[in-house]
Amino acid sequence: MENNKEKEKSVGDKVGQTEAEGLEISLMPERAVVIPRIIRSRFLFFLAALIVILTTAIIVWLYASWHFEKIGMEVRRIQGEIQLLEAKSASYLGKRDEIIGLEDKAARVENILNNHIYWTRFFSLLESYTIPDIYFGDFSADTKGVIHLNATARDLVSVAKQDIVFSNAPDFIKEVKTSGIRKLPKGVSASFSLTLVDGVFRK
Numbered sequence: 002m003e004n005n006k007e008k009e010k011s012v013g014d015k016v017g018q019t020e021a022e023g024l025e026i027s028l029m030p031e032r033a034v035v036i037p038r039i040i041r042s043r044f045l046f047f048l049a050a051l052i053v054i055l056t057t058a059i060i061v062w063l064y065a066s067w068h069f070e071k072i073g074m075e076v077r078r079i080q081g082e083i084q085l086l087e088a089k090s091a092s093y094l095g096k097r098d099e100i101i102g103l104e105d106k107a108a109r110v111e112n113i114l115n116n117h118i119y120w121t122r123f124f125s126l127l128e129s130y131t132i133p134d135i136y137f138g139d140f141s142a143d144t145k146g147v148i149h150l151n152a153t154a155r156d157l158v159s160v161a162k163q164d165i166v167f168s169n170a171p172d173f174i175k176e177v178k179t180s181g182i183r184k185l186p187k188g189v190s191a192s193f194s195l196t197l198v199d200g201v202f203r204k
Contacts (some may be wrong), residue, residue: 011024123148126173130166135158148195153188160191173198 038201097103127150134155141149154160167177174195181192 028142065198105151120202123197126170126201127201132159132166135163148197149192150192150195152191153185154191155188157182157189160189163191163193167193167195171198173201 011191013144025115070142108203127137136153139151143149152160154163160179164177164179167174174198175198180194181190183190
């Protein structure tokens with residue numbers, strides 16, 4: 002009987018040991034167990050995000066380096082082409098300067114011709130507006146473009162008529178001033194100052 006009880010006790014002890022070995026018993030509070038798990042999961046998330054960010058940064062840096070290197074190669078190619086064109090065009094620079102000089106000379110000649118004084122038209126108009134009893138001798142022009150004529154007339158009436166004729170010559174004279182009228186043994190002398198219309202001395 003005692004042997005049977007001892008056997009049952011030893012079997013019970015073995016079963017208890019087996020059950021105890023299959024269970025994990027923790028004396029730590031549940032909160033103290035959960036926090037390390039949260040920290041571990043967040044650390045893993047941070048590590049994954051860091052890997053993604055670093056990978057993206059490396060890819061962007063590689064692309065930027067490639068892109069700028071490509072731009073640099075293009076710039077160097079264009080600079081080479083420019084230098085080649087400059088070398089080819091160096092022989093034409095002298096001709097270019099010569100052509101520019103000829104253009105300047107042509108422009109000056111054209112300006113001189115456009116502003117050249119043609120006295121023929123002036124004398125033709127003066128003759129057509131001169132009355133029979135008056136004669137013109139010396140004439141001069143001032144810096145303002147006014148023509149001064151010295152005239153000899155038969156009498157004062159002829160001087161007055163000439164003044165009226167000049168005053169009514171819109172295609173020839175803008176303004177006329179008569180001065181210096183003097184009586185001479187053989188007539189009357191006078192001076193006419195004529196402000197001509199634009200274009201009288203142009204061809």
